[in-house]
Amino acid sequence: MYQFINGGSVTSAKGFKAAGIFCGIKKRKKDLALIVSSRFCNAAGVYTLNKVKAAPLLISKNVTDKDVPVKAVLINSGNANACTGEDGYKDAKFTQEYCADKLKVKPENILISSTGVIGVKLPLPKIISGIDNIVNVLSEKGGEDAAEAIMTTDTKKKSFAVKVKLSSGEVTIGAICKGSGMIMPNMATMLAFITTDAEIKKSLLYKMLLNSVNISFNKISVDGETSTNDMVIILSNGVNRIEVLENSNDEKVFQEALDAISIEMAKSIVSDGEGATKLIEINVTGADTQEDADLVGKSLANSNLLKTALYGRDANWGRIMSSAGMSGANFDPEKVSISFDDHEVLLPNFKVVLNEEIAYKILSKNEYSINVNLNGGDFSSRWWTCDLSENYVKINANYRT
Amino acid sequence: MYQFINGGSVTSAKGFKAAGIFCGIKKRKKDLALIVSSRFCNAAGVYTLNKVKAAPLLISKNVTDKDVPVKAVLINSGNANACTGEDGYKDAKFTQEYCADKLKVKPENILISSTGVIGVKLPLPKIISGIDNIVNVLSEKGGEDAAEAIMTTDTKKKSFAVKVKLSSGEVTIGAICKGSGMIMPNMATMLAFITTDAEIKKSLLYKMLLNSVNISFNKISVDGETSTNDMVIILSNGVNRIEVLENSNDEKVFQEALDAISIEMAKSIVSDGEGATKLIEINVTGADTQEDADLVGKSLANSNLLKTALYGRDANWGRIMSSAGMSGANFDPEKVSISFDDHEVLLPNFKVVLNEEIAYKILSKNEYSINVNLNGGDFSSRWWTCDLSENYVKINANYRT
Numbered sequence: 012m013y014q015f016i017n018g019g020s021v022t023s024a025k026g027f028k029a030a031g032i033f034c035g036i037k038k039r040k041k042d043l044a045l046i047v048s049s050r051f052c053n054a055a056g057v058y059t060l061n062k063v064k065a066a067p068l069l070i071s072k073n074v075t076d077k078d079v080p081v082k083a084v085l086i087n088s089g090n091a092n093a094c095t096g097e098d099g100y101k102d103a104k105f106t107q108e109y110c111a112d113k114l115k116v117k118p119e120n121i122l123i124s125s126t127g128v129i130g131v132k133l134p135l136p137k138i139i140s141g142i143d144n145i146v147n148v149l150s151e152k153g154g155e156d157a158a159e160a161i162m163t164t165d166t167k168k169k170s171f172a173v174k175v176k177l178s179s180g181e182v183t184i185g186a187i188c189k190g191s192g193m194i195m196p197n198m199a200t201m202l203a204f205i206t207t208d209a210e211i212k213k214s215l216l217y218k219m220l221l222n223s224v225n226i227s228f229n230k231i232s233v234d235g236e237t238s239t240n241d242m243v244i245i246l247s248n249g250v251n252r253i254e255v256l257e258n259s260n261d262e263k264v265f266q267e268a269l270d271a272i273s274i275e276m277a278k279s280i281v282s283d284g285e286g287a288t289k290l291i292e293i294n295v296t297g298a299d300t301q302e303d304a305d306l307v308g309k310s311l312a313n314s315n316l317l318k319t320a321l322y323g324r325d326a327n328w329g330r331i332m333s334s335a336g337m338s339g340a341n342f343d344p345e346k347v348s349i350s351f352d353d354h355e356v357l358l359p360n361f362k363v364v365l366n367e368e369i370a371y372k373i374l375s376k377n378e379y380s381i382n383v384n385l386n387g388g389d390f391s392s393r394w395w396t397c398d399l400s401e402n403y404v405k406i407n408a409n410y411r412t
Numbered sequence: 413m414y415q416f417i418n419g420g421s422v423t424s425a426k427g428f429k430a431a432g433i434f435c436g437i438k439k440r441k442k443d444l445a446l447i448v449s450s451r452f453c454n455a456a457g458v459y460t461l462n463k464v465k466a467a468p469l470l471i472s473k474n475v476t477d478k479d480v481p482v483k484a485v486l487i488n489s490g491n492a493n494a495c496t497g498e499d500g501y502k503d504a505k506f507t508q509e510y511c512a513d514k515l516k517v518k519p520e521n522i523l524i525s526s527t528g529v530i531g532v533k534l535p536l537p538k539i540i541s542g543i544d545n546i547v548n549v550l551s552e553k554g555g556e557d558a559a560e561a562i563m564t565t566d567t568k569k570k571s572f573a574v575k576v577k578l579s580s581g582e583v584t585i586g587a588i589c590k591g592s593g594m595i596m597p598n599m600a601t602m603l604a605f606i607t608t609d610a611e612i613k614k615s616l617l618y619k620m621l622l623n624s625v626n627i628s629f630n631k632i633s634v635d636g637e638t639s640t641n642d643m644v645i646i647l648s649n650g651v652n653r654i655e656v657l658e659n660s661n662d663e664k665v666f667q668e669a670l671d672a673i674s675i676e677m678a679k680s681i682v683s684d685g686e687g688a689t690k691l692i693e694i695n696v697t698g699a700d701t702q703e704d705a706d707l708v709g710k711s712l713a714n715s716n717l718l719k720t721a722l723y724g725r726d727a728n729w730g731r732i733m734s735s736a737g738m739s740g741a742n743f744d745p746e747k748v749s750i751s752f753d754d755h756e757v758l759l760p761n762f763k764v765v766l767n768e769e770i771a772y773k774i775l776s777k778n779e780y781s782i783n784v785n786l787n788g789g790d791f792s793s794r795w796w797t798c799d800l801s802e803n804y805v806k807i808n809a810n811y812r813t
Contacts, residue, residue: 060738061734061737061738062736062737062738062739062741062742062743062745063733063734063736063737063745064737093730093734094730094733094745094762095762096746096761096762096763097761099762128730129730129731129733129734130729130730130733130762130764238734239733239734239737315716315804315808316808319804319805319808319809320808320809322805322809323808323809325809328531329494329495329529329530329531330530332464332495332530332531332640333462333464333494333530333639333640335463335464336462336463336464336465336640337461337462337463338463340463341463342463344463344464344495345497360497360498361495361496361497361500361531362497363531399805400805400809401802401805401806403716403720403805404720404723404800404801404802404804404805405802407716407717407720407721407724408720408721408723408724408726408801
């Protein structure tokens with residue numbers, strides 16, 4: 012039992028304050044965010060698998076890998092502090108230490124995160140004076156400002172919260188995220204920060220976060236790229252003294268709510284994809300194994316040819332078949348059926364029942380689903396992607412020139 | 413020792429005739445090609461790994477898998493005869509039989525190949541009357557017409573030949589190919605047909621073809637898609653009575669020539685890639701294993717973000733690092749150095765030595781190379797790709813509408 016809160020954010024969960032300010036990394040827009048909890052938090056994180064990892068990511072991973080409590084998350088946009096070598100690592104470490112000092116905690120109580128241009132040194136003095144300022148404007152209504160301050164090429168703030176009814180009372184999950192291209196003109200990345208006032212042990216927190224990430228952020232594609240800075244963090248401060256216990260019904264309920272807010276964030280990232288005009292859900296069913304289902308879904312979500320066809324509102328089921336075929340999944344092509352929303356276009360044995368007019372209407376909507384039934388086993392996989400337009404090329408070709 | 417022949421084609425090799433005509437599958441353009449050898453040929457083929465395979469491909473594979481001689485290859489464009497079920501298979505079989513009958517050989521002496529729209533029934537009567545006509549216009553100068561007749565969205569005919577000096581005399585390798593997008597609006601694909609008047613045993617022919625394909629057609633990417641109809645065929649008719657023996661120096665010499673003509677074909681496909689404005693060679697060196705080298709090369713060749721940057725002439729080395737990092741290859745990011753042609757842009761330890769002006773000049777050329785040295789082991793991999801422009805999206809979005 013959960014319910015989305017209108018205008019909710021990371022500060023919707025009790026005991027969290029946040030702020031977002033301009034400190035001078037970008038030209039004009041907000042570029043520094045801070046989320047602080049009144050109580051120390053249990054924290055868990057999921058990080059990019061890219062071999063090239065940004066310095067702040069390494070530092071934050073080092074924190075969540077250990078069993079130390081977390082007080083705050085400091086995030087800057089406009090500079091990824093990735094591919095910056097030893098100097099970049101020292102700079103990141105310094106911001107962590109400086110922020111810890113200001114909040115009167117230890118460095119390892121602070122998570123840090125960066126997003127923006129790769130390979131450029133962090134403008135340390137600007138961030139330092141930014142930290143001096145931001146600690147003075149933290150507020151229980153600061154979630155939206157924080158959401159704004161972590162944006163790079165995003166065209167919309169991404170901020171969410173849900174209320175969750177547990178057996179002994181109500182808790183709240185809040186979240187902000189950013190992401191548009193997976194990487195953008197050296198702009199790195201997808202970031203998500205989730206807060207909750209429920210009390211949750213670190214190990215359970217991590218387990219639930221992994222579950223949610225696997226069916227949300229790990230099932231979206233704008234352009235098939237994984238960045239150097241991707242991270243999803245969850246903080247539990249237990250301020251409302253309601254604990255979610257492992258293997259309880261509350262765990263299930265909380266997981267459902269966490270799934271929902273994570274999927275909402277993931278969808279908000281895809282629908283704000285660079286140049287995107289549509290949000291498309293891809294449902295693969297009837298696969299013999301989970302891996303087969305995932306392979307087909309991923310291949311479709313990443314297919315340039317399919318995504319350009321969808322941009323052109325072209326019910327090009329041949330590209331779906333071909334993309335599924337090259338996915339590496341095992342299935343019998345003759346058994347496949349395909350539909351757009353509930354309009355069937357292909358039945359088994361390559362029986363084409365596509366009605367171009369109906370399909371065109373569906374493909375003209377802002378959101379619709381593509382359903383591919385392999386008609387084999389019982390495994391399925393759900394993905395979200397966007398279409399590929401000329402604007403994707405424009406945005407990414409003309410960034411630095 | 414080999415030399416490219418100006419205006420060469422499949423009919424440059426002795427004993428081969430060819431023709432390309434219009435039979436009515438397309439609206440106006442040539443759409444049916446036939447290559448016939450005076451003597452029966454040894455034949456070898458390499459076929460798509462896509463799980464969804466076109467009917468003609470299955471039939472041809474069945475021929476080259478066995479030890480039967482080949483007399484001719486019949487190719488139509490405008491219709492892929494893929495995803496057409498049992499009827500499509502029967503249609504393909506019928507064209508093979510009809511063509512065999514006309515040439516007074518057995519069906520299994522004929523290879524067939526199709527390229528074009530997926531999921532549409534083959535217009536059998538048109539092809540039948542096309543076969544009636546095409547057998548009457550076969551000529552030793554027909555290679556270019558055949559090259560034209562296999563085009564789909566290609567903007568240029570692709571036709572090549574090389575003379576090869578072997579120990580006991582000169583032989584010729586001729587070739588035609590097509591390909592633009594890996595798949596195009598339900599247009600399937602990359603096809604290549606190679607002829608030689610040298611005498612080569614089937615097993616050796618296959619081994620040499622695999623070698624060449626692996627460093628040419630398997631190292632190019634327009635959009636990362638593999639089609640349902642991809643095939644590369646080589647025919648050896650031995651007309652000039654010069655045999656290439658296994659493990660001889662002639663084998664080496666012939667292999668080099670076959671590599672050269674295959675690479676030339678592969679490059680012609682990429683530089684004619686949908687919407688492409690540049691042909692880019694990617695050299696990955698210093699990898700610990702061959703797999704690592706290939707993974708990095710493939711990831712770069714397929715990266716939308718890198719390819720849009722290259723379209724914008726943006727020396728965006730961060731995207732190269734990030735794409736290498738997500739490739740799955742094992743390497744130390746701090747050791748990597750990168751250059752465009754011979755202009756170094758990144759040295760180990762993330763030392764940026766990029767000169768924007770020089771880089772812009774290089775990235776403005778029609779052809780240049782990107783060189784990524786992982787500075788680890790001794791393995792390397794060479795790939796070719798094109799840039800990604802708005803035109804790729806236009807071509808692929810607006811096909812059927």
